[in-house]
Amino acid sequence: MASPTERTRAQLDALSTTGLDTPTFVAASLEVLHRAVPFAAACFATTDPATRLVTSALKTGTMTTVTPEQDERWAFHEYVVEDVYDYLDLLDRPGGVTTTHRETAGDLVRCNRYENFFHPLWDVTDELRTAVTADGSMWAFLALFRDTGDRATTFNAAEMEFVSTVSTSLARGVRASLVTSLAGAAPVEEAGPGVIVVTDRGDVLSANAAAVRRIAELGGPELGRGALPMPVQSVVGAARRFAQGQLDWAPRVRMRTADGRWVVVSASPLTSFGQAAAPTFAVTVEDAGRADVLPLLVEAFGLTPREQDVVRLVLRGVSTAEIATTLHLSAYTVQDHLKVVFDKVGVRSRRELTARVFAEEYAPQLGQAVGASGFFA
The missing domain is CATH 3.30.450.20 (PAS domain)
Known part of the structure; x- marks a missing residue:
């Protein structure tokens, strides 16, 4: 007889091929996932695979009361404030999954997002995040939350591993839904x-x-x-x-x-x-959707082709060393390109660059339909 986790995995695999629209697929998947990994609330954020910036957010539980102003605060904490981790870091974590407790070694106040946002507003006691990826592309990230009302207030290693193993099914379901929902x-x-x-x-x-x-x-x-x-x-x-x-x-x-x-x-x-x-x-x-938002940056700030390549990887959260390897450049040359880009765009850091692109090109379109490319239709 199949175990509960095996049944959950099989149900998620089946859901990923149904062609349900994105909200329906996400709601059904979270309901199934909850049976194996209980949580008080969840946020399923779809992302543009080209840049990994958020294109929509579907919430359950206490997170359904989030206001537009609170969404702006989330973006500020995610893209502007330096913190112990963010969702772009997920691909650097084993299995593409982590929790606040793991990142802070149990000292939750080290996480700015927890201390000044999640805990005061929703009494959150732990957050589990996983990258939702398939075939090398990130189609979403999933955040599960526990609070003081849960039997277990933190996520354990077994739960992290299980969520990591079903992320590909979730990604395939999102990818299919973006096509069939139209x-x-x-x-x-x-x-x-x-x-x-x-x-x-x-x-x-x-x-x-x-x-x-x-x-x-x-x-x-x-x-x-x-x-x-x-x-x-x-x-x-x-x-x-x-x-x-x-x-x-x-x-x-x-x-x-x-x-x-x-x-x-x-x-x-x-x-x-x-x-x-x-x-x-x-x-x-x-x-053909913009593979990234660089054409607008090129028009506005006059980035060279090589600077475009660097920015494309910065938006995806790639480190300087990885950018150097990918583009066959030295780390010093990458840093030189970044300095020029920062001057042209009027920012001082990688985070400010990402925050500006999100604020100007993604945030105004949140709530609109997302097309098959993963960018706004």
């Missing part, structure tokens, strides 16, 4: 994402208004009057293999339109209801 959306303006629902054989069942232009841009016929363009059919074929468990990721491919622009085509299986329901897939065609 399928049932109302028709959007022509410039928006094109969404097409197709059968297992690639026949078009329905589409929104933008899909007609999107498919034409890829050299296809009028929707419903011929086969989808071959590259799109290939993505559907890959999604079919994903649904059958032959691929570990929902396909997402960049393609060029007839006029030379880049778009992203992605596909994911939809949940079918009823015994006779045939498999269906959501295909999304949208402008």
Whole structure:
């Protein structure tokens, strides 16, 4: 007989392939996870895989009472205030998971976020955080909280390990939801994402208004009057293999339109209801999202290509030594680039740079839909 943790892991694996929209998937996953790792509250924050900056936050328990002003305070503590750890540090931790108790060796007042935010507002006694990653990309981070009302007020090593082992399932579920959540959306303006629902054989069942232009841009016929363009059919074929468990990721491919622009085509299986329901897939065609926010910084501050490379890695929380290795530079050269970037952008540190990008490019868009690329749709 399977153990409770094994059943929880199997249920989360199954949820990750259902194509539920992001809020529904997260709510269902947290309900399942709670059975194996009890918690008083949770915050599931989706992130842009290109920069790892937060794009949305879904909360449960006492955290559902968080106000916009408190969200701003969280961002201040996360991005501006130096602390013993933050969510960008998670990938440096074994298993991508940690707790406040582990980071402070039990001396919780060493954590500024705990002392001045979590504990005074919600009586939090411990926080467990894990990076939600798949195939090398971070799609979210999960924070679980315990308070004085919990039987166990801290998270133990076994619970940390278990949460770490299910993070990939959570990431795959988020990634799939960003594709399929657009399928049932109302028709959007022509410039928006094109969404097409197709059968297992690639026949078009329905589409929104933008899909007609999107498919034409890829050299296809009028929707419903011929086969989808071959590259799109290939993505559907890959999604079919994903649904059958032959691929570990929902396909997402960049393609060029007839006029030379880049778009992203992605596909994911939809949940079918009823015994006779045939498999269906959501295909999304949208402008290639910014791989990062650097184009805006380039326009505003005149960063060179090498400075862009450095900033891209800084936003992902990569250390100076790792940046040097990745870009085949010396650590001294990286520091020189950083000094120039700081002068151009008007900041004094890596944290201030990250905070400025988040405040100007992400925070104003929080609450808007997130597209298949992980950036705002």
